[in-house]
Amino acid sequence: MLDRRLHAFRPDLADLALKGQVEADRFVSPQPAIINRPVVALRPKPDLTIGIDTELLMGEEVRVFERNNGWAWVQALDDDYVGYLPEDALAPVVASTHVVTAPRTFVYSGADLRFPTRMALSMGSRLMITGEAETRGTRYLLLADGGALVARHLRPLSEPVVADYVSVAGLFLETPYLWGGKSGFGIDCSGLVQLSMRMAGHKAPRDSDMQAVGLGTPIERQDLKRGDLVFWKGHVAIMEDETRMIHANGNTMSVARETLEAAIERIGWLYGTPTGYRRPVAET
The missing domain is CATH 2.30.30.40 (SH3 Domains)
Known part of the structure; x- marks a missing residue:
């Protein structure tokens, strides 16, 4: 089926x-x-x-x-x-040239941070940049309609990606939890995994059940290290090191950091113990 x-x-x-x-x-x-x-x-x-x-x-x-x-x-x-x-x-499709790399950024009405904003964009948004400008030492990238973004908040799609997806996930700490969310304005557990990995050049399925069976390779708990994933029924967390993890969760209603041991004890009464552990990125 x-x-x-x-x-x-x-x-x-x-x-x-x-x-x-x-x-x-x-x-x-x-x-x-x-x-x-x-x-x-x-x-x-x-x-x-x-x-x-x-x-x-x-x-x-x-x-x-x-x-x-x-x-x-x-x-x-x-x-x-x-x-x-x-x-x-x-x-209609247009070719994107840049991607937003800050968790959140603004599109200004012109190349000046004092100008009115048109919208806010999340990390992972893709844009066609048509020019650049500088105002009081700050460099801006320009859209075809005159909108402007701070250049340091974007990366050309042609440039190398961030190597460590865990460092990307860490940028979302304190971001509000949102069921189904996949942006810097609100994000869920599997959305955090997917977006962070995408920014590091790795594809990941969207939902935690898909990630639990199809992302990387299974490992044992004793082998956990930075970048590995821990799964519960309906939930996933990213290991920051051998003991600490980052995850978007309904307890703090945010992206938060806690120890694996504390999470297992806290989550167990409702969802049981972890269902599996996976290494999403092959070692090189």
């Missing part, structure tokens, strides 16, 4: 690539688009009153299978997640 989170199929409509694997009244080839909002929620149904599955960030690419009644049924290019989002959150 194909996972509906990762494959676009319904009784009435399905991805043409799934023809012969699923039954549907009609099969279509998806059309490309990108996200044009700072953050947009992806939902399992076209209904604003239900919870979100995940989020997509500015500049992320999607495949569009349907546009109907103000909603679009899409699949994210990065992790294959399928869901519904508002149709007006989509724009």
